[in-house]
Amino acid sequence: MPVPTITTLLPRHRGDPYDLGPGGLFLQHPALAACPWLVHGFSLRDRPALGDSSFGQSGEDVKPLPIQTDFVTGPAGKNMILVRLRQCHSDGVVCLDRLAPGTLPAEGDALITHRSGLLLAVQVADCLPVLIVDRSKRILAAVHAGWRGILAGVVPRTLARMQSRYASDPGHCLAVIGPSIGPCCYEVGRDVAAPFEEAFRGRPELWRDLQSPGRAFSAGTGPSDNPGNSRRMLDLSAACRCQLENAGLPDKSIFSHPPCTCCNRDAFYSYRGGRGSTGRMLAAIGKIC
Ligand SMILES: [Zn+2]
Structure with missing residues (x-):
């Protein structure tokens, strides 16, 4: 090959x-x-x-x-x-x-x-x-x-x-x-999202909220205004x-x-x-x- x-x-x-x-x-x-x-x-x-x-x-x-x-x-x-x-x-x-x-x-x-x-x-x-x-x-x-x-x-x-x-x-x-x-693949639950929200306040670039499977990602705002069915995608590189x-x-x-x-x-x-x-x-x- x-x-x-x-x-x-x-x-x-x-x-x-x-x-x-x-x-x-x-x-x-x-x-x-x-x-x-x-x-x-x-x-x-x-x-x-x-x-x-x-x-x-x-x-x-x-x-x-x-x-x-x-x-x-x-x-x-x-x-x-x-x-x-x-x-x-x-x-x-x-x-x-x-x-x-x-x-x-x-x-x-x-x-x-x-x-x-x-x-x-x-x-x-x-x-x-x-x-x-x-x-x-x-x-x-x-x-x-x-x-x-x-x-x-x-x-x-x-x-x-x-x-x-x-x-x-x-x-x-x-x-x-x-x-x-x-962030395309790194969905996190509340146990990870919550401490990142706390540690990186005011940094929306860390997040992408996937509203439902199969849809395009959109930039996230904050966790508190998420619809209940959205998936939280975390950008570890942006945090770094x-x-x-x-x-x-x-x-x-x-x-x-x-x-x-x-x-x-x-x-x-x-x-x-x-x-x-x-x-x-x-x-x-x-x-x-
Ligand atoms: Zn990926």
């Missing part, structure tokens, strides 16, 4: 532009690819036609595999060390300059480093992988943020740690929210963008329109699309110099 193109892989995607990495094995965002001192990638679901079934693995406890390092580093970074956390939907942030070898994996949902040679990775299947770069000081972060992590503030907490530990300036940072479930803006990132440096994992299940694993049983993908970033 031929290597797909970005168009055949994501035929319905109309958001941020992505490119296929070498061999068609992972996606890259042009804003990060423009930094010659780093490598990054968002892995795709495994495609047996490409001869590799170990790209994604089932379950939460995914063990490191050499192939997952290879997917993003390529020749430039083949000696990099892949670092992951035991993710727990928390606001836990780990700065890697503090950890001695052998202590990993720690528990948490965000990794930061100023060191080269480390490939920071988070694993996702619908949750948001957020890769953050301070282009001035060359500080990197990889964040796993689902709805719990966003409410817990893992993204702003990561930026705060970048500032306090490395004197990072949010004005010099860029953030890319990678493939994750979109709010947090990044509030933390001081320039609007033009935030890329928050990724492809939807649930809409593009030929390309991605989707926890919701797979009804809870699915593999995980890696999003990774590392300094090469």
Whole structure:
């Protein structure tokens, strides 16, 4: 089977532009690819036609595999060390300059480093992988943020740690929210909607209300004036963008329109699309110099 193109892989995607990495094995965002001192990638679901079934693995406890390092580093970074956390939907942030070898994996949902040679990775299947770069000081972060992590503030907490530990300036940072479930597919119940309404007051862009199945989505207003039969669709990327803006990132440096994992299940694993049983993908970033 031929290597797909970005168009055949994501035929319905109309958001941020992505490119296929070498061999068609992972996606890259042009804003990060423009930094010659780093490598990054968002892995795709495994495609047996490409001869590799170990790209994604089932379950939460995914063990490191050499192939997952290879997917993003390529020749430039083949000696990099892949670092992951035991993710727990928390606001836990780990700065890697503090950890001695052998202590990993720690528990948490965000990794930061100023060191080269480390490939920071988070694993996702619908949750948001957020890769953050301070282009001035060359500080990197990889964040796993689902709805719990966003409410817990893992993204702003990561930026705060970048500032306090490395004197990072949010004005010099860029953030890319990678493939994750979109508002087209992310219906939530009151248990999720209520805390988001509370935490993101006056931000209607987080919501789309689907009046009935099969109709076009319309922009939501607020939960209190919903008709009883409407379905609440939450835009986690928009919530994350709010947090990044509030933390001081320039609007033009935030890329928050990724492809939807649930809409593009030929390309991605989707926890919701797979009804809870699915593999995980890696999003990774590392300094090469
Ligand atoms: Zn979707």
